[in-house]
Amino acid sequence: MSSENESKSLAIIHCSQVVTLAGPARPRVGAELRELGIIPNGGLLVRDGLIERAGTTAEISSLIDVNTMVVDACGRVVLPGFVDAHTHPVFAGTRVDEFEERSRGATYQEIAARGGGIQSTVNRTRAAGLNELTATCRRYADWFLRGGTTTVEAKSGYGLSLEDELKILRTIRQLDRETPLRYVPTFLGAHSVPPEYNSRRDEYVSLIVEEMLPRIAQEKLAEYCDVFCEEKVFTTDESWKILSAARCQGLGLRMHADQLSLSGGAKLAAELGTATADHLEHTDGEGIAALKQAGVQPVLLPGSVYALGSSRYPAAREMIDAGLAVVLATDFNPGSSPTPSMTMILSLAATHMKMTPAEAVTAATINGAYSLNRGAQLGSLERGKIADFVIHDCDNYRELAYFFGIQHPWQVYSEGKLSHGLRG
Ligand code: NIG
Ligand code: FE
Numbered sequence: 001m002s003s004e005n006e007s008k009s010l011a012i013i014h015c016s017q018v019v020t021l022a023g024p025a026r027p028r029v030g031a032e033l034r035e036l037g038i039i040p041n042g043g044l045l046v047r048d049g050l051i052e053r054a055g056t057t058a059e060i061s062s063l064i065d066v067n068t069m070v071v072d073a074c075g076r077v078v079l080p081g082f083v084d085a086h087t088h089p090v091f092a093g094t095r096v097d098e099f100e101e102r103s104r105g106a107t108y109q110e111i112a113a114r115g116g117g118i119q120s121t122v123n124r125t126r127a128a129g130l131n132e133l134t135a136t137c138r139r140y141a142d143w144f145l146r147g148g149t150t151t152v153e154a155k156s157g158y159g160l161s162l163e164d165e166l167k168i169l170r171t172i173r174q175l176d177r178e179t180p181l182r183y184v185p186t187f188l189g190a191h192s193v194p195p196e197y198n199s200r201r202d203e204y205v206s207l208i209v210e211e212m213l214p215r216i217a218q219e220k221l222a223e224y225c226d227v228f229c230e231e232k233v234f235t236t237d238e239s240w241k242i243l244s245a246a247r248c249q250g251l252g253l254r255m256h257a258d259q260l261s262l263s264g265g266a267k268l269a270a271e272l273g274t275a276t277a278d279h280l281e282h283t284d285g286e287g288i289a290a291l292k293q294a295g296v297q298p299v300l301l302p303g304s305v306y307a308l309g310s311s312r313y314p315a316a317r318e319m320i321d322a323g324l325a326v327v328l329a330t331d332f333n334p335g336s337s338p339t340p341s342m343t344m345i346l347s348l349a350a351t352h353m354k355m356t357p358a359e360a361v362t363a364a365t366i367n368g369a370y371s372l373n374r375g376a377q378l379g380s381l382e383r384g385k386i387a388d389f390v391i392h393d394c395d396n397y398r399e400l401a402y403f404f405g406i407q408h409p410w411q412v413y414s415e416g417k418l419s420h421g422l423r424g
């Protein structure tokens with residue numbers, strides 16, 4: 001938006017639906033997941049990058065003056081920008097060769113066992129400099145925005161050495177500064193044990209605890225710490241050590257839990273009281289009850305189930321029925337989930353996890369924001385919140401989950417400024 005417009009307010013009018021997600025100031029559970037606070041024939045007034053008012057077109061029109069820039073949505077739908085609460089968006093190269101191998105029948109675990117998988121991305125990411133990495137990842141920032149995502153949680157984890165993890169976290173900071181996409185950084189040094197530590201994994205855990213975490217906390221390069229807790233990756237004991245040390249350094253906690261097997265991840269997340277437990281494809285009823293008891297938010301990632309060719313989706317309905325504040329995210333990464341598309345995730349959630357479109361939208365916006373400690377600023381269109389919103393080219397929000405494989409957004413706004421799409 002040009003500087004001459006900066007002092008102006010912005011009004012969006014003639015929206016078939018303004019999906020506000022207005023509601024209690026906490027993550028939504030149970031029937032609340034289906035309450036979207038929709039204003040038919042709605043509008044939005046934005047000032048200084050914040051939501052001033054959501055209301056009917058008549059109400060918003062009455063507030064328009066000569067300093068208001070008006071966008072006619074012509075019957076389209078407005079939603080908060082998606083908050084994608086689990087991504088791995090900084091990596092060099094692709095894994096398209098392995099993708100083809102998997103199309104011929106090889107499995108993700110077989111490829112990883114022979115040094116491919118995460119390690120092949122680590123090798124390439126280590127070889128790339130910060131500027132090269134930033135340039136590569138700007139492309140992905142653009143993909144997220146074009147798909148209607150305005151905030152991503154961004155994990156490191158393809159460096160696995162002090163310097164390379166710092167380089168990735170600095171890349172995330174750089175991308176946050178220079179693109180309209182908002183990044184919430186997470187340190188994932190415990191993504192895999194690098195081969196040089198294969199015979200001395202204790203030393204890698206010590207490196208994370210004694211060197212990486214203090215340095216990252218000191219430079220304020222991450223808000224959260226995550227661990228890939230899984231048989232043959234990081235055991236529950238190792239995960240406990242790393243996450244406990246991260247908590248002492250003042251970081252919030254997240255966890256890859258029970259993705260490929262029931263390995264006690266959800267129970268450990270509950271024991272530690274992490275902000276989230278992510279994946280949970282293999283979590284059982286006991287694990288779900290433990291998450292509920294501890295108030296941990298499940299982050300469900302159906303894109304990785306789909307892209308790995310599995311049919312084992314997480315038990316979203318049981319989790320909703322148990323009262324968990326479910327979150328949906330892409331898990332964007334070059335191996336198990338190469339998609340930045342939150343609307344693809346809405347489609348998978350509705351089709352394979354039997355979440356209604358309304359539940360999926362709540363899980364992809366306000367609940368994601370709360371899982372990142374941003375619930376007071378992001379995830380709904382309520383007075384005083386940051387004006388991150390999207391005008392989607394449809395007249396009913398349910399079409400976002402229904403028509404899949406297309407780009408829905410017509411215009412994307414970050415802090416009240418157009419970041420993608422044509423001017424009205
Ligand atoms: O969330 N589970 C571990 N990490 C990623 C996969 C990363 C990769 O394959 O590069 C995930 O699925
Ligand atoms: Fe992941």
